[in-house]
Amino acid sequence: MSSTQEFIDEAAKIYKVLSNSTRLKILYYLRHQDSETDVKTMVNDLGLVQPIISKQLGILYRYQLVCRHKEGTRVYYVLDDPHVIEMIDDMLKHVKHEIKGEPHPRTLYDNKK
Template sequence: MCQLTPESEFVDLAVEVFAMLADATRVKIILALRDGELSVNHLADIVDKSPAAVSQHLAKLRMSRMVTTRHDGTRVFYSLTDEHARQLVVDAVQQAEHTVGRPSHHRDDGPTEA
């Protein structure tokens, strides 16, 4: 089990995870995939980038094991490998909300997920 201390052997790997998510397009891809799998073209439409650009970002996310693929004939569908990348991005967006005032996830009308 990971020791959550400053001496943890996983600190350097955690930094690599943050570096992978230090790109707006990759954050948008993670947010788009949180509800299920999508094709490159569908992701490209959602994040307003070319399919080629999205494919390059997906390749990096695959290498970091944040996303996985499923093939259906010639089509490839991408999904999150587990809930951790989704949660990291949601937490980061919610932290960002704190920088501009009272965040929506603290309002009385119930929590909202970024």
């Protein structure tokens, strides 16, 4: 298998991870935190139960989308790769255009037609 195919396969796995709205909600939440955040705080702020948040954070950690460290009984999380949030932002902009029926911004691709 070529290295390009391996990259494509891995990208598809990450897109699958990002296809869950709860995981996206957690990533966006972490994006707006000034520092590492523990699970208990996320439970309070996001209104989700601890087992759901912990399970989703485990998946995000496995795919290196968040980092974690433990202090006593608390586990703290922070974004591992802010570039992923930029990609999600771009997708949300696309969705916003589709829902509102607004035209997409012109791209270099448009100029080649």
